[in-house]
Amino acid sequence: KEINSFKVYVLGRIQKPGEYKSSSGLTILQVLALAGPFLPYANIKEIKIFRNIRNKGAGDEILRFNYKEVVRGLAQDIKLCSGDRIVVP
Numbered sequence: 001k002e003i004n005s006f007k008v009y010v011l012g013r014i015q016k017p018g019e020y021k022s023s024s025g026l027t028i029l030q031v032l033a034l035a036g037p038f039l040p041y042a043n044i045k046e047i048k049i050f051r052n053i054r055n056k057g058a059g060d061e062i063l064r065f066n067y068k069e070v071v072r073g074l075a076q077d078i079k080l081c082s083g084d085r086i087v088v089p
Contacts, residue, residue, distance in 0.1 A: 008080050008083070009084070012042070013041065014088045026080050028047070028049065028086060047064070047066070049086050
């Protein structure tokens with residue numbers, strides 16, 4: 001494996017959108033901490049993760065992420081896959 005071969009992308013209403021690289025996997029909370037803080041009017045209850053379904057030949061799988069529920073312990077953090085695109089509406 002190459003160093004920094006794990007890449008995810010953050011878009012939308014967040015302070016530092018862009019590509020984030022790592023030598024190992026990351027969770028969505030870790031990536032949001034790197035890209036944050038959220039901008040005013042960001043809908044942190046409706047964050048979406050677009051994941052390419054390579055082995056099925058279909059389009060993207062869309063995972064929904066509610067930041068407020070996760071930080072309150074009501075839902076689990078999501079382990080990201082390389083190539084995931086996170087959109088903060």
